[in-house]
Amino acid sequence: MAQLVADQVPPHEPSGGHGHADAEHAANPYLAHHFDTPKHQFDSGKLGIWIFLITEILFFGGLFCAYAIYRSLHPDIFVYAHYYLDTFWGALNTGVLILSSLTAAWAVRNAQLGEQKKLIFNIVATIALAFCFLGVKYVEYSHKFHEGTLPGRYFNPTHEVWELESYQKAHGQHGSATAAEGHAAAGHEAAEPAGHAAPAGGEAKQPPPGAPVRPRNVGVFFSIYFCMTGLHGIHVVAGIITWGWLLRRAIRGEFGPAHFGAVDYAALYWHLVDLIWIYLFPLLYLIH
Amino acid sequence: MTSPSATADVLTAPAESDSDSYLTHDKGILSWLLTLDHKRIGVMYLMCVMGAFLLGGVFALLLRTELLTPGRTIVEHDTYNQLFTLHGAVMVFLVIIPGIPAALGNFVLPLQLGAKDVAFPRLNLASWYLWVIGATFLLVSLVTNAADTGWTFYTPYSTTTTTSVIPALFGAFILGFSSIFTGLNFITTMHKLRPPGMTWFRMPLFLWALYSTAVIQVLATPVLAITLLMLIVERFIGIGIFDPALGGDPVLFQHFFWFYSHPAVYIMIVPAFGVVSEIFPTFSRKRIFGYKFIALSSVAIAILGFLVWGHHMFVSGQSVVAATIFSGITFLIAIPTAIKVFNWITTMYKGRIHLDTPMLYALFFLWVFSIGGLTGIFLGVMSLDVHLHDTYFVVAHFHYVMMGGSITAFLAGTHYWWPKMFGRTYNEKWGRIACGLLFVGLNLTFFPQFILGTRGMPRRYYNYLEEFQGLHQLSTIGAYLMGVAFVITAIYLLGSLRKPMDAPANPWGSNTLEWRTPSPPAYYNFHNPPEVVEGPYEYADWVYDKRTRGYQRKASHDS
Numbered sequence A: 001m002a003q004l005v006a007d008q009v010p011p012h013e014p015s016g017g018h019g020h021a022d023a024e025h026a027a028n029p030y031l032a033h034h035f036d037t038p039k040h041q042f043d044s045g046k047l048g049i050w051i052f053l054i055t056e057i058l059f060f061g062g063l064f065c066a067y068a069i070y071r072s073l074h075p076d077i078f079v080y081a082h083y084y085l086d087t088f089w090g091a092l093n094t095g096v097l098i099l100s101s102l103t104a105a106w107a108v109r110n111a112q113l114g115e116q117k118k119l120i121f122n123i124v125a126t127i128a129l130a131f132c133f134l135g136v137k138y139v140e141y142s143h144k145f146h147e148g149t150l151p152g153r154y155f156n157p158t159h160e161v162w163e164l165e166s167y168q169k170a171h172g173q174h175g176s177a178t179a180a181e182g183h184a185a186a187g188h189e190a191a192e193p194a195g196h197a198a199p200a201g202g203e204a205k206q207p208p209p210g211a212p213v214r215p216r217n218v219g220v221f222f223s224i225y226f227c228m229t230g231l232h233g234i235h236v237v238a239g240i241i242t243w244g245w246l247l248r249r250a251i252r253g254e255f256g257p258a259h260f261g262a263v264d265y266a267a268l269y270w271h272l273v274d275l276i277w278i279y280l281f282p283l284l285y286l287i288h
Numbered sequence B: 001m002t003s004p005s006a007t008a009d010v011l012t013a014p015a016e017s018d019s020d021s022y023l024t025h026d027k028g029i030l031s032w033l034l035t036l037d038h039k040r041i042g043v044m045y046l047m048c049v050m051g052a053f054l055l056g057g058v059f060a061l062l063l064r065t066e067l068l069t070p071g072r073t074i075v076e077h078d079t080y081n082q083l084f085t086l087h088g089a090v091m092v093f094l095v096i097i098p099g100i101p102a103a104l105g106n107f108v109l110p111l112q113l114g115a116k117d118v119a120f121p122r123l124n125l126a127s128w129y130l131w132v133i134g135a136t137f138l139l140v141s142l143v144t145n146a147a148d149t150g151w152t153f154y155t156p157y158s159t160t161t162t163t164s165v166i167p168a169l170f171g172a173f174i175l176g177f178s179s180i181f182t183g184l185n186f187i188t189t190m191h192k193l194r195p196p197g198m199t200w201f202r203m204p205l206f207l208w209a210l211y212s213t214a215v216i217q218v219l220a221t222p223v224l225a226i227t228l229l230m231l232i233v234e235r236f237i238g239i240g241i242f243d244p245a246l247g248g249d250p251v252l253f254q255h256f257f258w259f260y261s262h263p264a265v266y267i268m269i270v271p272a273f274g275v276v277s278e279i280f281p282t283f284s285r286k287r288i289f290g291y292k293f294i295a296l297s298s299v300a301i302a303i304l305g306f307l308v309w310g311h312h313m314f315v316s317g318q319s320v321v322a323a324t325i326f327s328g329i330t331f332l333i334a335i336p337t338a339i340k341v342f343n344w345i346t347t348m349y350k351g352r353i354h355l356d357t358p359m360l361y362a363l364f365f366l367w368v369f370s371i372g373g374l375t376g377i378f379l380g381v382m383s384l385d386v387h388l389h390d391t392y393f394v395v396a397h398f399h400y401v402m403m404g405g406s407i408t409a410f411l412a413g414t415h416y417w418w419p420k421m422f423g424r425t426y427n428e429k430w431g432r433i434a435c436g437l438l439f440v441g442l443n444l445t446f447f448p449q450f451i452l453g454t455r456g457m458p459r460r461y462y463n464y465l466e467e468f469q470g471l472h473q474l475s476t477i478g479a480y481l482m483g484v485a486f487v488i489t490a491i492y493l494l495g496s497l498r499k500p501m502d503a504p505a506n507p508w509g510s511n512t513l514e515w516r517t518p519s520p521p522a523y524y525n526f527h528n529p530p531e532v533v534e535g536p537y538e539y540a541d542w543v544y545d546k547r548t549r550g551y552q553r554k555a556s557h558d559s
Helices: A019-027 A038-073 A075-084 A087-113 A116-147 A165-171 A175-181 A219-251 A261-285 B004-011 B014-020 B029-033 B038-066 B077-113 B121-143 B165-192 B205-237 B250-284 B291-307 B320-348 B357-380 B382-388 B392-422 B428-454 B466-496
Strands: B542-545 B550-553
Touching (some): A038 A075, A038 B205, A075 A165, A116 A219, B077 B165, B077 B205, B077 B250, B077 B392, B165 B205, B205 B291, B250 B392, B320 B357, B357 B392, B392 B428, B428 B466
Antiparallel strands (some): B542 B550
């Protein structure tokens, strides 16, 4: 039986060798010493990034689980609170992220084909779209801070749900639009003490007939909203940093048909960030 | 192909390679802090883990000293709460979880596999730095009004106490990522860097154990990360996710926490199974019995471990149906665990057993872990658990598993691989004495706690009834004995580093690949990818050589 062969550094070689793949390593400065071929290195990286994406799914999984539990326990809160979210901005951001996934995938193609200028263009476009997403998110967040639709105990909205355009659209109550202005004649008081939370007009507003009663603990919806979109936003920022680093390397001309792994891995990550948003959008904005 | 005899000559000539081992390849502190070499990262982990163990051990001795008498002995009750919290957090997050996988695993895995390094050396170094940063945050909590929540951080106490919980949570959060990246690295390495002939079923069982552990690290730890993050936000601004007054649910925290922390006990114990699976066949000079069963039972434990978290919550108000299912799956875990134990015993049967220090620790493990494992079954019985929940019985159970299982196997592995890591042998006589002392100390510390628990002594209590004092004092004496054993161990292990390198390439006659490089290994591990043609537990060709005080391969065989 020949057991194990040639598994150690010959004593006369000065400083440990790179072994049989010397030529391969000399030709490719990006090939790490412990991989045999560029494909070997690329495949390992690909497996690594997929495992990382699995951990990301589980990381968000905790929040999706919390969402599922609280939505099943308090469906009324979720139906009530979703009117405070503006579907327009959510849909716009969905479009922005899908477009950025396209430019990211395109950048991978450019790197594989060695199309230097297109690669730089597509990375820049991905970064620009990511900033666009964060810009929209800023508009949405600042609106919520302004309107008092905040998490947990900070939930103190300046408008009742029946005053919101989104609610009126969904329920076709054009009549209540005037009521929402606060000029309607005094009607019967709603059972819920909603008035204290409405300092906007300086006078107590009257809910129209049939207006929904605010459930307890609406803030829990916004806790979940801010946690999920906030964590997602942090991932977008991490993506921007990653793409910025790749842009720098692309400008230096580091990527080409023999070496495009990093762009591929970043794009995979970016697609996952996009995919998570594609789930967040209907779960948070499109509740019925 | 090199002829076997030539290979054997090279193998038995460690002196020639001393000029360029991984320890001497580069010099200076920066060559360590910026190293990408898995062996050096493993050694850095080992030193850090031992430092953290000293810290956690001092906390433990302070706790036991406080419990010598009912009421105040040396510290106030608030300090006591902080001490047991930090003892738990340090031992779990800084010592046991990284102990075998990150410290021993980092060093051994690529060598046993026949690879030059792990798949992502930079990520590997980053994991170590994350460990250091996470540990720093735990220390920040320690010096700024240390957390007093217990290592489990249960809400609502953790969101209302005035102690500095957030640094401790943040530290655990970062340590989680350290653990995730180590697991990610190991899985990729074992999939992609196996040399020719190293099939899955020729991998040493330590690698199977590390693989199963890595799967748990990758799948469970992110859930802990998000849970701790939610708890930080909850405590920081009060979003109400875990606060019933705001529509949240504190039991959800317990579910999330144990969804990680039960699999995490397998992150702690499965690598220990791997270590002793190497030691039993080597020191019995006999092929391992039931290789595939041991290998696959690690995987089975990894999978089943995800489905039992509810057995920590029998009294937390979960449904009886859920509790019954959790209880049933908990019993199932005993099957793969018992398969391992029986296979180890059968491996020793009719073997030529050598009672060197690593083997003594492995036998110690077998004895003590079995007690810990079996008492786990008691606690999985719902009716009994209602009685024993949160008593010293639970404390004794998991210390038998964590201390008697994980730490003992960590010591077994450290003694087993120490000559390979540093090229020095340690004092065998003192090794055996310390092992024996530790065995007596451990049983003396924790066995009385089983009795205390069944008699109703609750865990985490500062004060206790007079009638418990005798058993508490026995327990404390045991803890001091263990302290002495660890001091002896530290002295002879660290003392060995001052000697000249004297370790043979293969002091134990093991047949796994790490013993085919010199001690300490060369910088690049292997010149060429080794070609593997047989399983890892074939000892017939290894014979003891008095001249080198190590084993050498008979060169007569050829195919």
